[in-house]
Amino acid sequence: MSVPASARERAERLRRDLEYHNHRYYVLDDPEIPDAEYDRLLRELQDLEARYPELVTPDSPTQRVGAEPLASFAEVEHRLPMLSLSNVFDEQELREFDRRVREGLGTERVRYSAEPKLDGLAISLCYEDGVLVRAATRGDGYRGEDVTAQVRTIQSLPLRLRDLEQGERWPALLEVRGEVFLTYERFAAINARAQRDGGKVFANPRNAAAGSLRQLDPRVTAARGLHLFCYGLGAVEGASWSESHSDSLARIARWGLPVSPEQRSVEGIEGCIAYHAAMAERRERLAYAIDGVVFKVDRRADQERLGFVARAPRWAIAYKFPAQEELTTVEAVDFQVGRTGALTPVARLAPVAIAGVTVANATLHNMDEIQRKDVRVGDTVTVRRAGDVIPEVVRVLPERRPSETTPVQLPAHCPVCGSDVLRAEGEAVARCTGGLFCAAQRREAIKHFASRRAMDIEGLGDKLVEQLVEHDLVADPADLYGLTLEQLSGLERMGEKSAANLLAALDRSRQTTLARFIYALGIREVGEATARALAEHFRDLDALIEAPESALLPIEGIGPVVAAHIQAFFSQPHNREVIAKLRSPSLGAITWERLAAPEDERAAVAATSSPLAGKTVVITGTLDRPRDAIKAQLEALGAKVTTSLSKKTDLLIAGAEPGDKKLAKAEALGVEIIRRERLAEWMGA
Secondary structure, three states: OOOOHHHHHHHHHHHHHHHHHHHHHHOOOOOOOOHHHHHHHHHHHHHHHHHOHHHOOOOOHHHOOOOOOOOOOOEEEOOOOOOOOOEEOOHHHHHHHHHHHHHHHOOOOOEEEEEEEEOOEEEEEEEEOOEEEEEEEOOOOOEEEEOHHHHOOOOOOOOEOOOOOOOOOOOOEEEEEEEEEOEHHHHHHHHHHHHHHOOOOOOOHHHHHHHHHOOOOHHHHHHHOOEEEEEEEEEEEOOOOOOEHHHHHHHHHHOOOOEOOOOEEEEHHHHHHHHHHHHHHHHHHOOEOEEEEEEEEOEHHHHHHHOEOOOOEOOEEEEEOOOOEEEEEEEEEEEEEOOOOEEEEEEEEEEEEEOOEEEEEEEOOOHHHHHHHOOOOOOEEEEEOOOOOOOEEEEEOHHHOOOOOOOOOOOOEOOOOOOEEEOOOOOOOEEEOOOOOOHHHHHHHHHHHHOOOOOOOOOOOHHHHHHHHHOOOOOOHHHHHHOOHHHHHOOOOOOHHHHHHHHHHHHHHOEEOHHHHHHHOOOOOOOHHHHHHHHHHHOOHHHHHHOOHHHHOOOOOOOHHHHHHHHHHHHOHHHHHHHHHHOOHHHOOOEEOOOOOHHHHHHHHHHHOOOOOOOEEEEEOEOOOOHHHHHHHHHHOOOEEEOOOOOOOOEEEEOEOOOHHHHHHHHHHOOEEEEHHHHHHHHHO
16 A cells, blocks of 8 residues: 555654654653644554554654663663553543453463552662662663662662562562652642742753763752662562562562552552542642553563563553643733632643543743743643642743734733722732722622621621622622612522611611721722821821822831822822712711821820730730720820730730740740739729
8 A cells, every 4th residue: 555645745744843842741741732632643553553554663752661871870771672662542542452461371361460650750779689789760761871879869769679588589679660750749849949949940850860860970869868769670580470560569668668558459441440440539639740640460470471562562541531631822911800809820721631621721821930931822832730729821832933023011901990000018918908899809808898897887797798799789898788678588598677777787887997997998009007196197088098108108107108099099089989988968977986196196195004005915824805805995095006016015914824935935025914904903993
């Protein structure tokens, strides 16, 4: 049969692409495409060569394993080749493998050894008379790299095998095959350090493990915390061996070599299918990455009868999980607004199936991440999905980037309400400043407004707020004061009495303090203490609203970041409109008493002759009454109550079970410590 020119050209292109990606994966530890994409290219070439045998060449990726070893390491020749495994991707393909095995052995049922397929780096360990003498990477399957010094740093690996049981002897030569890997915890720690120090950030634990093992300085490898599981044998000389693969693993485990605790023996194809399903369910709870399950005919005599094909044993198969990484293209980048006003960039993708789910959106986290990865509309990207984790863009393939793309820009205005977007200096997250008006922030704004330390609207809990928003009864906090008995009593679990009680609570909240009202507005970084400082400084809401940043900075506890948040909040027309509604006589008007001028306050404090007048006070431990009540009375006696100790603190009031750290810090700073008994005397004065 003549080979069409198109098939010949496609085969040549596939060979070039596969060799290129093979080199990046095995030698450079820097793959450009996910495993699933590589597997598809290889299967396409296999299909072409099966259809047209004339296309098979000695250097085809289908005829060899891996890639050439790094030149910077000494070369090691494996006594027995380290061949890779064939893959299957669904249950039907697994059943076909089992059928071929049963037919090859002339039996109706086969016992298999089953274990997870680790996503790490294959390694060969050579022991002579029980002592580790050499460790080598797989390399091209026949020759690998000598990484003995690096492997010696793996804490779980014995440099000398454990003592033998009576009557048992080690083989004079023992080759053990295993997989070096990193736990998720160690992987995260390595990348966190790399980001902090400006080093290389790894795409996944497999790349990090390979990069760690190939460090020329073993001290660097030792710091990475590599792990190892052994899964098979190579050459064995000078001793009889076990009849089954499972027994072999049990034996080397007794000698101290780490073996996967998930390894099992299973009966027949149904046992294989059940094991695969169980591991798929447990996958996300494991401390390390796996990408499938490996099944091996358990009896060694049966393995020898079945033999090998060009690149893999006939007696073993890898049943891969659905891919967790895939290639797709970015069609757009949108910004979603969360309940706290945070803007999260989201990549809109050409739909792609990942782990059995069609993915069309992926998070880009924040602008720093977009800039670090340089994600642009039109880019080809690797997308990862793991379990229930939101899909994310892992990396961009810049070599596939179309011409005339432009970097993604942070929007100047909120895509939901149109308010200004603020990204404070030094912060990764940008936020909408329309806190009282923005529909995306509506629920959280109302919940905060009604909370006990803000407007203290008793009976207005989270579930009721959810109902009010869902029924379009409340669009902003001001709408709370326009609610009617009829509207409220029609809600779920809200009878007429409960509705009347809530209306009464709303009516009581109309009379408040300026500090509480400022805090209730929910301005970012403005807590109770800052709200009180603002109220005491300006004594008038209109003066605060019109204040420039320069007028905010002299106030204690307010720096440039907080000042920017305050100024940005009050500069938004939407927020001003809601505040105007809250003060409108048509809604009954929220009011507060005018604060005394500073000189009048000092005179009032002096008149009390309080020992706390002008003192900065911190409270720790449990007191006889609620802390809010104690705090209010202390302030009435002229004290300033703060939450953290500093050189400016005058008194630490210690109740029952005070915090040890605060007591120790107070003593170190020379702060006077007052017990609750003495406090009671002062308050009774």
